[in-house]
Amino acid sequence: MIRPKTIISIFLIFTISIVFTVDSLAVMSVDLGIEYMKIAIVKPGIPMEIVLNKESRRKTPVIVAIKGKDREFGEAAISRSSKIPAQSYMYLRELVGKSLNNPVIEQYLERFPYFKLKTDAHTNELIFQHDSETNYTVEELLSMVLKKAREYATDFAEQSVDAAVITVPPYFTQSERRSIKRACELANIKLLQLMNDNTAVALNYGIFRRKDFNSTGSTYLFYDMGSQSTTCTIAIYNIIKTKEHGYVEEVPQLTIKSVAFDRNLGGLEFQIRLRDYLAKKFHEHHPNIDLFQNSKALTKLFREAERAKNVLSANNEYTAQVEGLVDEIDFKHRITREQFENLCEDLFQRIKRPIEEVLNTSGITLGEIQQVLLFGGSTRIPRVQQELSKSLGGIELGKSLNTDEAAAMGAVYQAAALSKGYRVKKFLVKDANQYPINVEFERHMNLTMENSEQKLIDRTLFQRNNLYPNRKVMTFNRHTDDFSFDVHYGNLTHLSDTDKRALGQTDLFRVNVSGVRTAYEKHKDTSESKGVKAHFQLDENSLLVLDRIEFVFERKETEADKNNATKDDDESTLSKLGSKISSFFSSSSSSTSENDTNDTNDTTNTTDEKILTNNTETKNDEESKKSVDEKEGTNTTDNTTDNTTANTTANTTATTTTTTPPPPKIITIREPLEFRVEILDYTDPTSEAQANSMQKLTALDEHDRQLLALSTAKNNLESFIYDMRDKLEHDSKYKKATTSEEQTKINDKLTEIDTWLWDDGINADVKTLKSKLDELKTLTKSLILRVRESDLRSEKIQELKDTLNTTEHFVRTTRVLFLKKDDDEKPFTDADIDALEKIVNDVYKWRDQVLDSFSKLLPTDMPKYLSNDFDDKINLLKRETNYLLGKIQRFVPKTKPTTTTTTTSTTTPKVPIDNETNIKEEEQETSSTTTSTPEQEETATTTTPTTTTTTTTTTPDEEERPEL
Numbered sequence: 015m016i017r018p019k020t021i022i023s024i025f026l027i028f029t030i031s032i033v034f035t036v037d038s039l040a041v042m043s044v045d046l047g048i049e050y051m052k053i054a055i056v057k058p059g060i061p062m063e064i065v066l067n068k069e070s071r072r073k074t075p076v077i078v079a080i081k082g083k084d085r086e087f088g089e090a091a092i093s094r095s096s097k098i099p100a101q102s103y104m105y106l107r108e109l110v111g112k113s114l115n116n117p118v119i120e121q122y123l124e125r126f127p128y129f130k131l132k133t134d135a136h137t138n139e140l141i142f143q144h145d146s147e148t149n150y151t152v153e154e155l156l157s158m159v160l161k162k163a164r165e166y167a168t169d170f171a172e173q174s175v176d177a178a179v180i181t182v183p184p185y186f187t188q189s190e191r192r193s194i195k196r197a198c199e200l201a202n203i204k205l206l207q208l209m210n211d212n213t214a215v216a217l218n219y220g221i222f223r224r225k226d227f228n229s230t231g232s233t234y235l236f237y238d239m240g241s242q243s244t245t246c247t248i249a250i251y252n253i254i255k256t257k258e259h260g261y262v263e264e265v266p267q268l269t270i271k272s273v274a275f276d277r278n279l280g281g282l283e284f285q286i287r288l289r290d291y292l293a294k295k296f297h298e299h300h301p302n303i304d305l306f307q308n309s310k311a312l313t314k315l316f317r318e319a320e321r322a323k324n325v326l327s328a329n330n331e332y333t334a335q336v337e338g339l340v341d342e343i344d345f346k347h348r349i350t351r352e353q354f355e356n357l358c359e360d361l362f363q364r365i366k367r368p369i370e371e372v373l374n375t376s377g378i379t380l381g382e383i384q385q386v387l388l389f390g391g392s393t394r395i396p397r398v399q400q401e402l403s404k405s406l407g408g409i410e411l412g413k414s415l416n417t418d419e420a421a422a423m424g425a426v427y428q429a430a431a432l433s434k435g436y437r438v439k440k441f442l443v444k445d446a447n448q449y450p451i452n453v454e455f456e457r458h459m460n461l462t463m464e465n466s467e468q469k470l471i472d473r474t475l476f477q478r479n480n481l482y483p484n485r486k487v488m489t490f491n492r493h494t495d496d497f498s499f500d501v502h503y504g505n506l507t508h509l510s511d512t513d514k515r516a517l518g519q520t521d522l523f524r525v526n527v528s529g530v531r532t533a534y535e536k537h538k539d540t541s542e543s544k545g546v547k548a549h550f551q552l553d554e555n556s557l558l559v560l561d562r563i564e565f566v567f568e569r570k571e572t573e574a575d576k577n578n579a580t581k582d583d584d585e586s587t588l589s590k591l592g593s594k595i596s597s598f599f600s601s602s603s604s605s606t607s608e609n610d611t612n613d614t615n616d617t618t619n620t621t622d623e624k625i626l627t628n629n630t631e632t633k634n635d636e637e638s639k640k641s642v643d644e645k646e647g648t649n650t651t652d653n654t655t656d657n658t659t660a661n662t663t664a665n666t667t668a669t670t671t672t673t674t675p676p677p678p679k680i681i682t683i684r685e686p687l688e689f690r691v692e693i694l695d696y697t698d699p700t701s702e703a704q705a706n707s708m709q710k711l712t713a714l715d716e717h718d719r720q721l722l723a724l725s726t727a728k729n730n731l732e733s734f735i736y737d738m739r740d741k742l743e744h745d746s747k748y749k750k751a752t753t754s755e756e757q758t759k760i761n762d763k764l765t766e767i768d769t770w771l772w773d774d775g776i777n778a779d780v781k782t783l784k785s786k787l788d789e790l791k792t793l794t795k796s797l798i799l800r801v802r803e804s805d806l807r808s809e810k811i812q813e814l815k816d817t818l819n820t821t822e823h824f825v826r827t828t829r830v831l832f833l834k835k836d837d838d839e840k841p842f843t844d845a846d847i848d849a850l851e852k853i854v855n856d857v858y859k860w861r862d863q864v865l866d867s868f869s870k871l872l873p874t875d876m877p878k879y880l881s882n883d884f885d886d887k888i889n890l891l892k893r894e895t896n897y898l899l900g901k902i903q904r905f906v907p908k909t910k911p912t913t914t915t916t917t918t919s920t921t922t923p924k925v926p927i928d929n930e931t932n933i934k935e936e937e938q939e940t941s942s943t944t945t946s947t948p949e950q951e952e953t954a955t956t957t958t959p960t961t962t963t964t965t966t967t968t969t970p971d972e973e974e975r976p977e978l
Contacts, residue, residue, distance in 0.1 A: 044425075051159070161202070187518075208555040236389055248373075291349070528687065824899075861887075
């Protein structure tokens with residue numbers, strides 16, 4: 015039988031091992047913008063840091079260029095995009111989770127007409143037609159970028175990084191969020207959370223100012239204009255009290271009060287306006303050339319428009335120029351900031367709309383805003399700041415945030431908080447849902463009639479700006495047969511027509527529930543139906559999840575139930591301990607106990623089909639507890655008897671009592687129901703399609719590894735050829751160390767392999783390239799050795815000389831110190847020091863031979879004695895010297911033998927000296943006692959110290975050590 019203590023010990027060991035394993039892991043965040051991504055990591059020793067890519071830059075373009083099977087990322091892909099624009103895939107984030115007829119996709123193809131997007135006939139996924147045989151889904155391309163981000167983080171952290179928080183725009187729909195999640199799976203990234211980028215920015219601002227917040231709340235407005243969109247957020251910071259592990263503590267909390275956005279107001283639209291303007295000016299001079307039919311020319315002009323936009327943010331004019339734009343024709347045109355602002359006048363007028371919307375929705379006035387903070391690269395445009403100041407009534411615009419990195423830093427703090435390997439200061443985050451979610455279903459008007467008229471009911475499940483993570487339960491009271499219901503977006507009047515069209519399909523999914531009739535027939539005679547309950551969750555990713563559906567019944571407790579409850583109370587100690595241990599490794603939300611009240615809500619409906627909150631569930635639980643309390647309560651006296659009975663009772667010693675029976679306990683029965691979810695907003699890829707994507711990406715990764723190995727082998731061979739050729743021509747040491755014949759032989763071989771490398775070696779494999787390099791290394795091995803030995807020779811000679819001097823000094827000093835000592839007082843024998851002295855003399859002789867050999871050595875001769883030989887002699891001297899030094903340090907001299915005399919003394923242990931009496935007693939105890947007769951006592955006690963020896967015991971700590 016396993017003892018409970020043994021189980022606890024195993025549990026503790028297992029827990030500790032988990033902590034130490036997780037503790038060594040790093041986590042990262044990826045601020046996934048439409049144009050650039052920023053990566054941050056947290057690892058032991060590095061609290062929060064932005065990752066540098068291979069170009070040592072702090073942000074990386076979100077683009078992948080593919081030619082054949084060769085892939086380029088970041089700046090390299092930007093450079094290649096002008097040559098193969100149709101295979102350089104960019105601005106991918108806005109394409110996820112959408113069908114081909116979505117207005118966002120149509121706008122993308124209008125902006126970049128050279129891309130070939132279509133719908134896969136088998137999976138209905140949106141794909142890029144790469145060539146006649148190959149295509150890539152948007153999720154596959156995005157996963158390549160995310161895997162590259164993980165690679166950068168791993169290289170920077172110098173350890174594996176596989177967990178991440180990814181930022182997405184707050185307006186992302188359910189299908190878009192699911193698509194990003196699948197891309198993370200393809201990239202082998204463990205997704206900790208999909209975090210809204212505006213929330214990440216607000217968190218980054220708050221974690222460094224937690225001391226500035228109080229319980230009353232501080233309100234801030236964040237205005238983010240990025241490359242694709244504009245977002246306006248009202249965030250409230252306050253201090254709240256939380257209770258955990260029995261302790262109450264005050265922690266800061268970030269609450270997203272309201273969010274408004276414009277999906278198409280961003281830097282990309284400004285850039286497109288400039289590109290089209292420059293193309294129009296080129297067409298005025300060359301009317302026969304249509305740049306929109308030339309993908310390479312259009313890409314060059316697009317990049318020049320980006321430079322113009324950035325320069326005009328700081329200067330009043332800019333001269334755009336592109337050499338060889340098309341057909342060797344150069345393009346040059348001067349544009350002023352005023353012209354740029356006129357091109358985008360309608361865009362500037364849209365800047366105030368998100369501010370007005372967020373203030374109206376939240377009910378907060380400008381006077382309550384403590385500070386307005388800017389974020390996003392497009393807020394650097396002067397006209398944007400002017401329009402913002404005008405819209406905000408002259409409120410000063412805060413520019414303290416790092417517009418490029420704040421989101422990544424806030425997200426990586428959240429990643430550390432979610433990771434089990436780090437302990438960070440708590441900062442609670444409550445985000446806001448952007449789209450109301452409704453449930454639509456049919457119900458019978460008359461429950462007793464099967465063919466009665468049905469009515470379509472639409473109920474709001476999650477309202478706009480509801481905080482999440484959150485759980486809600488919807489109850490269907492009038493359904494006793496299998497049924498279905500639809501989940502869709504609710505009232506979207508707060509969105510512009512453009513944003514409504516960008517949502518695409520507003521129906522999210524259909525749920526078909528089965529097993530309802532079976533469960534109803536099973537319990538209808540013994541229990542009361544409380545309806546079918548569907549448990550929904552809006553999780554930390556803002557994804558709607560249907561956890562479970564169950565048919566709930568209630569009935570009164572029977573005697574059989576009481577007997578079963580008694581048996582359950584007899585659970586063994588070991589089983590209880592096992593259950594306790596299991597609870598450490600399971601989430602409390604997974605409990606399916608009778609009184610489970612995990613669901614939380616802020617809305618209660620009084621209709622038949624209603625949303626139940628925790629309060630509703632808890633009420634039933636409290637009634638059950640009350641019943642139990644009454645059942646287990648003490649007896650009460652019946653006071654309804656008449657006066658005669660009372661008088662009689664008063665004259666007796668016994669009393670008659672009656673007990674009021676408690677109401678029966680209510681038992682809740684939960685019958686799980688089967689359900690099938692049919693996705694309606696976007697067709698998710700099947701498991702087979704996902705496996706095919708993973709296989710395709712794995713093949714590309716393997717090709718990259720082979721390509722890297724081939725490139726490394728070729729670079730190593732080429733570098734060796736150039737390096738050796740340069741040394742033979744310009745390095746005097748190599749010239750002196752080679753004969754003319756040897757130099758000619760090496761140069762001929764270098765020329766031969768160099769010619770081969772750029773001819774037949776172009777398509778050589780790694781093995782062949784390495785063999786060519788080995789051939790050159792073998793030929794030049796003796797030369798390299800001679801030069802190396804020549805460089806090290808003087809250094810090694812001096813090192814040996816110093817070691818000999820040190821060792822010789824040690825021998826002389828040791829002989830002097832222990833010259834007159836007895837053998838018992840020496841840490842080693844004379845033979846030991848003689849042996850070391852012999853080694854010193856032998857090394858001196860060897861050194862003389864070596865120096866004589868070196869004096870006759872020519873630069874082209876191979877030396878008989880190498881630097882390794884010097885190292886052997888030096889190590890020999892040091893080893894033998896350290897051996898004797900160790901003996902000295904550990905040496906303890908032997909004690910001298912005791913001599914017996916006519917006088918013996920007995921020493922008693924010392925005692926504390928408290929007073930004069932103690933002193934006298936100690937003197938008496940330590941006085942000499944002899945074996946002489948009483949007549950001889952006086953003589954014995956006056957023996958001189960030179961003729962008497964007292965018996966003493968010396969501890970090792972008191973022994974004398976030799977002085978060196």
